[in-house]
Amino acid sequence: METLDKLFEDTLRDIYYAEKAILKNLPKMARKANSTELASAFETHIEETEGQVERLEQIFEMIGKSPRGKRCPAIDGLAEEAGEIMQEAKDDMVRDAGMLAAAQAVEHYEISRYGTLAAWAEKLGLSDAVPLLQATLEEEKLTDQKLTELAVSEINVEAGNAAEKNETNKPRAPKKVAAK
Ligand code: FE
Ligand code: FE
Ligand code: FE
Numbered sequence: 001m002e003t004l005d006k007l008f009e010d011t012l013r014d015i016y017y018a019e020k021a022i023l024k025n026l027p028k029m030a031r032k033a034n035s036t037e038l039a040s041a042f043e044t045h046i047e048e049t050e051g052q053v054e055r056l057e058q059i060f061e062m063i064g065k066s067p068r069g070k071r072c073p074a075i076d077g078l079a080e081e082a083g084e085i086m087q088e089a090k091d092d093m094v095r096d097a098g099m100l101a102a103a104q105a106v107e108h109y110e111i112s113r114y115g116t117l118a119a120w121a122e123k124l125g126l127s128d129a130v131p132l133l134q135a136t137l138e139e140e141k142l143t144d145q146k147l148t149e150l151a152v153s154e155i156n157v158e159a160g161n162a163a164e165k166n167e168t169n170k171p172r173a174p175k176k177v178a179a180k
Contacts, residue, residue: 008120009065015113016056017069022049022106025079029099034092035158037150038100041143045103048139055132059121062129078105097159100151107144114140 026049030042060067082102089095114137121129 004120005063005124008117008124008126009063010070011113011117011120012056012059012063013068013070014072015110015117016053016060016067018072018075018110018113019049019053019056020069021072021075021079023053025082026103029082029086029103032086033096033099035096035150035155037154038096041146041150042103045143048143052136052139055136059126059129059132062126074109075106078102078109081105091159091162093155093158093162096155097151100147100155104144104147107140107147110140111137111144 023046026042026046030039030046033039033042057067082099085098085102086095089098114133118130118133118137121127121133
């Protein structure tokens with residue numbers, strides 16, 4: 001990796017791969033979501049993500065490269081974790097809480113990537129790319145905030161109630177001691 005513009009291009013390919021992976025995984029999560037609020041938050045973000053992919057394609061064009069993804073092991077790992085949560089959660093509400101958290105982990109990865117790309121675009125004098133990267137960065141931040149609000153106001157509350165209902169989570173009754 002000899003130059004910043006090469007690093008910029010590689011990182012652009014990394015997030016391009018990640019956004020495509022997200023477009024594959026978010027619909028599955030929206031279908032699995034029990035809360036209609038959570039499902040609609042995921043669906044809204046699917047639409048936003050489609051626009052984000054288009055912005056990335058515009059930036060590839062600006063730097064004279066064809067849009068091509070580069071495998072991102074981070075997003076693959078986050079998707080794998082989300083898949084495990086979806087399979088292993090026994091309670092619908094607990095699964096929602098787990099999926100919401102998994103989605104926030106993805107948003108945080110994206111926030112990090114887009115923040116970096118916007119700063120590098122600035123440095124490289126790619127002034128037309130900067131506002132595109134910043135627009136996506138804002139969408140990722142707002143999505144993260146929306147998910148936090150949903151977790152606190154609804155999803156975590158119901159997941160907590162689910163734990164109370166679940167017999168196996170109740171403290172075991174003390175053993176009866178035989179009277180002498
Ligand atoms: Fe995104
Ligand atoms: Fe990556
Ligand atoms: Fe996102």
